Amino acid sequence: MPAGESGDDLIELLFFAYRDFVGDPDRILAQYGFGRAHHRVLHFVDRYPGLTIAELLDILRITKQSLNRVLKDLIGQDYITQKTGTSDRRQRLLFCTSAGTALAGDLIRVQSRRVARALANLEAGRAMPPSAESFLFGMIEPEERAAVRRLMARRVRSAA
Amino acid sequence: MPAGESGDDLIELLFFAYRDFVGDPDRILAQYGFGRAHHRVLHFVDRYPGLTIAELLDILRITKQSLNRVLKDLIGQDYITQKTGTSDRRQRLLFCTSAGTALAGDLIRVQSRRVARALANLEAGRAMPPSAESFLFGMIEPEERAAVRRLMARRVRSAA
DNA sequence: TGGAACATGTCAACAGCACTGACATAAATT
């Protein structure tokens, strides 16, 4: 819905979309004393049970020291458990406990809601053809959209 | 291009897309001793010259203390300058110097390339109809796409 | 069998970037 259909606008929209996208779960996580790093680990272990440490490191692109810090929290508070690999006993296979699955579910729920809303905007025909721009704009917190639209309009007028 | 057309896949793709999206500029910024916070400030000041501190704080959603730390770097190294507001002399209007505009240009260039590539994928008809999913997938580093596809396929098989 | 390679865990130090709380100054507003 913002004016210019340039790739540069997409860059900015991606920033705003991501800002609000991570804001939802952040509020829930804070109640548990967890952060985004915990969220990412919990999410991937929940969706891909049996993930190894090495696989998780490759997905998250962080060091094992960083991973271990948050993983220790999640294991210590019984959101995740480890099982020794069967074929390779060096590996630690990661699984969510029921508490872990429940929390992961709460987190994905608020994010799904936002994504669903963004997709609904597209399908309501408000954006024809459906564009990446409209999707990202729909990801922004509804009350904030006017402000983003105003900001971006300001640019279209001043620079080219 | 990944299999399931669910909103949950979009959540994951947004993670991967953003991960690679910020990876490009990070490499450039490291050469200047700057981080992501510097990037965000430089980007918005470049695109919206004359932005005030308060406006920038509202865009970035950080505290003035956080902003000030990186802004001091950018001003001290002559990438950004301040001008006292004309109508309200309390305000500091922010502008990029030529060095600032140049660096901002370099940064947006690498990100634009990635976005353009993602859009090109859509328009090449490889994704009909164009979807948010295809766009986000196209944002992922090409060499990494197979790995992401493999990971996500693994889920479609195991859980539902 | 013995040594190399591998998967993982851990300790310590450090950097970037957020936060809170408190306080200061100059300009605008009432």
Place this chain on the structure above:
DNA sequence: AATTTATGTCAGTGCTGTTGACATGTTCCA
């Protein structure tokens, strides 16, 4: 003249990333 607003700054803290070094147990290969 008093208050509010826009901004700057100091000090302390937390989360999450990094590097480098070292340890343990497992697997694999010569």
